[in-house]
Amino acid sequence: MDDARGTAVYAANLGWRDVPLRALLSERLGGVPVALGHDVRTGGLAEGRIGAGRGADRFLFVPLGTGIAGAIGIDGRVEGGAHGFAGEIGHVVVRPDGVPCPCGQRGCLERYASASAVGEAWAAASGDPAAGAADCAGAVAAGDPAAVRVWREAVDALAAGLVTALTLLDPRTLIIGGGLAEAGETLFTPLREAVARRITFQTQPSIVPAALGDTAGCLGAGLLAWDLLNPTDRTEETS
């Protein structure tokens, strides 16, 4: 997604390549201005401005779901990068020469710490093919040693990826969302400890759960539209 040009550069699920979606929509709607945003960055915009990162001048939003993505928040807007790929923390390599990723690299963070990866690891360890990440979190809370091993591995990989990101970006607030974050303190307590163990000179950001859930994307789309019509209001809202 190239947010600035309003182009859907590549959408694997929809089979789109270089679709000038903003122009097409605006034309079909009789010239109404249209804002277009990448789903995770748009959700991140909402979390940063009116959700868990409210008031943070620099934040990083990382949803842990089927995969792992990221939104880099700077002064009330989200950085998309030169080509629309900024924030793809799920494909930061945390285990060199590790398991293959569909992106073509090996050892990507999302192969170890997404809700899907944790679910798969726990299904294999527990012998229950239907078990998912939430079942693993429940077993961890109940003190199951096999679940604790699976969980620890995921948290360790996640901390490695996040420390790379915070070394580069120095965010004030790190917002973790998606299915895995629903584990609450079962995730956040060991994650804060694992990040604290790894950092040396960096300042540990506050690590908090996302606040807006599934509505973040819709709220963020509303904010994009708001900004489009009121470009000068933005700084006021973040203060």
Ligand SMILES: [Zn+2]
């Ligand atoms: Zn990858």
